[in-house]
Amino acid sequence: MADATRSALLRPLTSRSPDEPHRAATPLELFFDLCFVVAVAQAAAELHHAVAENHVGHGVFGFLTVFFAIWWAWVNFSWFASAYDNDDVAYRLTTLVQIAGALILAAGVPRAFADDDWKLITLGYVVMRLAMVTQWLRVRHDDPPRRATATRFAVGILLVQVGWVLRLLLPPEWGLPSFLVLVVCELLVPLWAERGRPTRWHPHHIAERYSLFTLIVLGESVLAATVAIEAASGTGYTSALIWLAGAGLVIVFAMWWLYFDRSAHDLLTSFATAFRWGYGHYFILASAAAVGAGLAVVADYDTRSAHMSGVVAAYAVAVPVAVYLLSLWLLQVCPHHRGLVVYAFPVTVVLVLLAPFTPAPIQVIAVLLAALVSVVVLAGAGRGRSPAPEH
Template identity: 45%
Template sequence: MIGRLEERDPDEHHRVATPLELFVDLASVIAIAAAAAGLHHALAEAHYLEGLLVFLITFFAIWIAWLNYTWFASAFDDDSVSFKLATFVFLSGSLVMAAGVTEFTHSRLIRVMVIGYVIMRLAMAYLWFSAAKGSARYRATCLRYGWSILAVQVYWVVLGLFLWEWAPPMLVLFAVGAVLELIIPFWSERAGMTPWHRHHIIERYGLLTIIVLGETLLSTSFALRETFDAGEVDVALIRLAASAAIITFAMWWVYFTREDSVQGREPWRIFTWGYGHIPIFAGAAAVGAGVAAAIDMQTHHAHAPLAAGHWAIAIAVAVYLVGLTIAREAFNLTGANRFILLAGALLSLATPLLPWPMESLATLMVATAAIRTILAKNDPKVVASFA
């Protein structure tokens, strides 16, 4: 029996993330950590291209499921038993998918991951149908979401359970499925934009960013542990850990700025901001994987050279900064200020060529964050937003 969910007020005061939403974030990060671990081991074994493709596939599946739940909850989470039970089903699917990520990473079999993903998406279809039943105003939008999600799941079941093999044609078919998933919100919201809460959504994205950045700090702690366990001071490892920590702090600094990251409710602006976080989240997760791989390389537990770790971290940082430029800077700042982070991204790609790659990247990130803060403080758009 389908429940009945009512819409929430998009201008509700003091709207914050709920404990249940944080629970969903935790489950999602377990899957993201599994994907990052796969990338870490691929880098260490010098399987660069294959490891990147596996990471992108797994990360996309995790991200698109989290995205749809997050925006739905912002608009229709009425704290009912029906909503909570459907969320628990969603969480169960996330755990199955996390287990499938590990299998996919090692054997390229995608069946378990697809099963977990489909469980999550069926839970979302149920939630959208429940919202359609309880909200006459947004019924058409909710029905579009529900039926289109079900249709695409048929595609994934056929592809993942009956056709899948690790070959270029299957990768193309996966890309087709990914495009279909991205189209669903565009098509559905054309029937009427759901009543999501702006400050709540900003907080939700920020919380996931913090958790993903925490993966890099975890890798940094591993570097320090390697030093202490060895019984002697490994200066090179300490330098790597210190640089990684500073880079992570600077990544946090450039994300959490004084102005709201998304302003207004125009569909084109919202979709740019929402989808623009794909490289932000993926880049942040990849930095952690790169740091973990660099530790293996530094301690001679990898087949790849240390330079590969430096390149992986620099590229991941660049992707992160480009994502921020697309999602926020191009809209919130004016003139040359819009390209401060883009300039930092381009310069970061040169740091692996320098004598002190990690230290150079850490210095560059701190400088980028400081310059962005100083210039944005007096930017006309930022000043106007606080007027």
């Protein structure tokens, strides 16, 4: 009995097989994603308010920096879990600490946007990252073949966290350069640590983890836009808001369709391609979250509560949609497709960026994305396969 209890509390954190059959996301991973999306929602809400007040540069910078903290902590947890999740009590409690860090970060988002105060966000981020250090120290102890890899991860993460804390002491004019330097350092840690004896992540599991988080972020965009349209409606829904709601739904649904056209697991054939694909998802996920904020801005404009021109309001949707399509094209479309589909994506990006100059820009973007989905579906039919995702 004592041995069984000890085994449940603390099992060796050794590498899982990358060929493990039927590897799927765990309930803990799904709960982790749902808690993290709270921080995503906070960042998107602040982006909405900043752009609606015509503080576009401040809002975009704040959103991209906050989203990096959320995304990078999520990425590190997901790849680590793919290689080492043993689901013991210690692992679960460490994940709880990471979730707590995400919620602390979310609580600090309004203060960062309003007062340029990054203390609470930094605290939440450091809490999440130090929890990963403890996980890597466990791997260092329990997985001798990858002891050097785990040591490099632990040391690299710890040193960069010291940098984030010291950044709070710098004068404001050093804020952007120091942020960019530390971001580069964060991104280089896995590249440095994985030299020699790399970790053994599961391609199907990683592809599913990214797809599920993309799905949740798209759902958050739908929620953000719905709440904004409801708030803007006041005593009743105008025709402009009804058209906006319909077009917004088509846009987000098309984004979902295009991403899930087929699974990406067969792209993850090497560390080089996996790193490129995984890092590139920053742009897919950030733009997916920003679309909801953009639709909320357009709802404010349609009800005369936004302080900007109609063109600027429309670009709040057009730019993230264009970034999403371009990122998806580079990461998943070009490696999978040939012919018309490969050209349809960049053409659609250009047309989306021109749409704000039309009389009904959001509706035009919706039509363009629906047309792009049609091209993808026809291309899939031509290859003799269903457009349904291969999950």
